[in-house]
Amino acid sequence: xxxxxLLLVSNSTLxxxxxxxxxxxxxxxxxTRDVKRVLFVPYALHDRDAYAxxxxxxxxxxxxxxxxxxxxxxxVTAVRNAEAIFIGGGNTFRLLKCLYDNDLVTEIRRRxxxxxxxxxxxxxxxxxxxxxxxxxxxxxxxFPPSFSAIGLVPFNxxxxxxxxxxxxxxxxxxxxxxxxxxxxxxxxxxxxxxREGSLLLVEGNNVKLLGTTKARLFxxxxxxxxxxxxxxxxxxxxxxxxxxxLTQQ
Amino acid sequence: xxxxxLLLVSNSTLxxxxxxxxxxxxxxxxxTRDVKRVLFVPYALHDRDAYAxxxxxxxxxxxxxxxxxxxxxxxVTAVRNAEAIFIGGGNTFRLLKCLYDNDLVTEIRRRxxxxxxxxxxxxxxxxxxxxxxxxxxxxxxxFPPSFSAIGLVPFNxxxxxxxxxxxxxxxxxxxxxxxxxxxxxxxxxxxxxxREGSLLLVEGNNVKLLGTTKARLFxxxxxxxxxxxxxxxxxxxxxxxxxxxLTQQ
Ligand SMILES: [Ca+2]
Ligand SMILES: [Ca+2]
Numbered sequence: 001x002x003x004x005x006l007l008l009v010s011n012s013t014l015x016x017x018x019x020x021x022x023x024x025x026x027x028x029x030x031x032t033r034d035v036k037r038v039l040f041v042p043y044a045l046h047d048r049d050a051y052a053x054x055x056x057x058x059x060x061x062x063x064x065x066x067x068x069x070x071x072x073x074x075x076v077t078a079v080r081n082a083e084a085i086f087i088g089g090g091n092t093f094r095l096l097k098c099l100y101d102n103d104l105v106t107e108i109r110r111r112x113x114x115x116x117x118x119x120x121x122x123x124x125x126x127x128x129x130x131x132x133x134x135x136x137x138x139x140x141x142x143f144p145p146s147f148s149a150i151g152l153v154p155f156n157x158x159x160x161x162x163x164x165x166x167x168x169x170x171x172x173x174x175x176x177x178x179x180x181x182x183x184x185x186x187x188x189x190x191x192x193x194x195r196e197g198s199l200l201l202v203e204g205n206n207v208k209l210l211g212t213t214k215a216r217l218f219x220x221x222x223x224x225x226x227x228x229x230x231x232x233x234x235x236x237x238x239x240x241x242x243x244x245x246l247t248q249q
Numbered sequence: 250x251x252x253x254x255l256l257l258v259s260n261s262t263l264x265x266x267x268x269x270x271x272x273x274x275x276x277x278x279x280x281t282r283d284v285k286r287v288l289f290v291p292y293a294l295h296d297r298d299a300y301a302x303x304x305x306x307x308x309x310x311x312x313x314x315x316x317x318x319x320x321x322x323x324x325v326t327a328v329r330n331a332e333a334i335f336i337g338g339g340n341t342f343r344l345l346k347c348l349y350d351n352d353l354v355t356e357i358r359r360r361x362x363x364x365x366x367x368x369x370x371x372x373x374x375x376x377x378x379x380x381x382x383x384x385x386x387x388x389x390x391x392f393p394p395s396f397s398a399i400g401l402v403p404f405n406x407x408x409x410x411x412x413x414x415x416x417x418x419x420x421x422x423x424x425x426x427x428x429x430x431x432x433x434x435x436x437x438x439x440x441x442x443x444r445e446g447s448l449l450l451v452e453g454n455n456v457k458l459l460g461t462t463k464a465r466l467f468x469x470x471x472x473x474x475x476x477x478x479x480x481x482x483x484x485x486x487x488x489x490x491x492x493x494x495l496t497q498q
Contacts, residue, residue: 013420014420046430046433135388137388137421139428141427141431147389160419170445172260172409178387178388181295181390184295
């Protein structure tokens with residue numbers, strides 16, 4: 001029996017609303033009233049004090065106390081004692097490097113997969129919950145020791161997934177082209193493009209798409225597929241690589 | 250006397266025109282008639298044969314033969330014998346990893362800085378000519394051994410620099426926010442935001458902005474500054490870090 005319990009949010013702020021407003025009902029259903037205190041990881045932003053203040057104020061309105069890991073004397077102990085974990089967005093490279101620098105990657109994985117500690121991630125916090133940060137949109141401002149991430153699910157996510165704007169004159173790669181480039185590499189896992197407004201609820205071996213926008217699934221050597229909000233996409237947990245890539249190896 | 254001779258292009262294709270059309274006059278002035286053959290590096294794209302074909306056809310119309318390094322029996326020898334080098338765009342992570350995998354980073358640096366071999370880069374090929382790839386826009390689809398790049402100039406470039414669209418509802422970071430996040434890190438160098446349509450000509454210790462669009466210079470702890478096409482920005486070669494970051498250390 002897999003105890004995994006994850007809420008993976010594409011974006012913390014939806015255009016025209018406040019911090020985490022668009023997913024606040026899902027947050028309360030996810031943590032339930034069993035959780036009193038949430039351990040917050042602000043590493044993705046430079047100003048950790050300000051970030052913790054923003055998150056703390058929002059979580060208090062939802063009925064949860066929030067402890068920020070950057071105020072703990074020992075981050076590993078803080079994870080060992082956490083009732084619930086929330087990793088916020090910002091820069092994914094900075095976040096992952098800091099998780100490695102503080103020996104937190106394997107500790108968080110253990111707490112979530114073995115002890116069933118609920119894990120919520122937003123944007124960069126969603127990227128680091130997957131196999132790797134290979135499909136982040138962020139700028140590589142620092143060099144982490146690896147792109148391998150916490151690995152709570154056997155696929156990758158592209159948060160803030162963006163459809164191509166046909167009126168654009170910009171010639172940089174579209175998001176779809178970027179993910180296609182990732183899949184040109186051998187043995188690359190599926191990538192779920194989570195548009196702003198959508199989120200993923202993972203409970204044990206079940207995955208459900210929540211929110212207000214569709215998600216687009218990219219599989220190596222296969223056409224991409226759209227999923228409506230409410231879709232059961234639990235099959236994402238059963239294959240780590242696309243069939244076609246496996247048969248090619 | 251510094252022999253450095255660089256043409257660093259923001260983008261290989263401008264909206265509405267063909268491959269390298271928008272900068273073809275600059276390419277001919279840069280390589281001059283002294284150069285007969287250009288060594289092309291197609292590593293940033295997956296399909297190297299197709300990429301070399303596209304580049305070869307374009308360079309022939311300009312009067313240059315093109316040898317692609319992926320067809321050479323020994324890439325290091327190809328660089329040692331090159332009259333001129335052109336590194337094309339695509340994915341910057343893939344490109345830099347491949348340059349390291351083939352032991353080309355120091356060899357290209359030596360040929361350009363010591364032997365005065367002309368170096369042209371476009372997009373990812375411009376990123377790898379700078380200090381590091383920390384300010385690429387690309388997706389980190391593979392893990393290079395380092396983000397340090399060839400280091401032909403003591404600053405970084407952000408190609409395809411994009412102004413914020415105030416009508417956008419997308420909540421991912423703007424380009425300016427991404428570069429600001431880079432400058433939140435200690436001792437980070439200047440970043441020149443090269444908009445599509447602009448290019449940089451470096452000759453010895455002189456740097457000139459060419460093309461049709463302004464460039465925006467970001468310096469740590471200082472306001473950003475715009476430069477018009479035709480500007481002399483040779484001062485970029487004289488300081489490796491912002492003054493303010495140096496006094497902070
Ligand atoms: Ca981000
Ligand atoms: Ca690119």
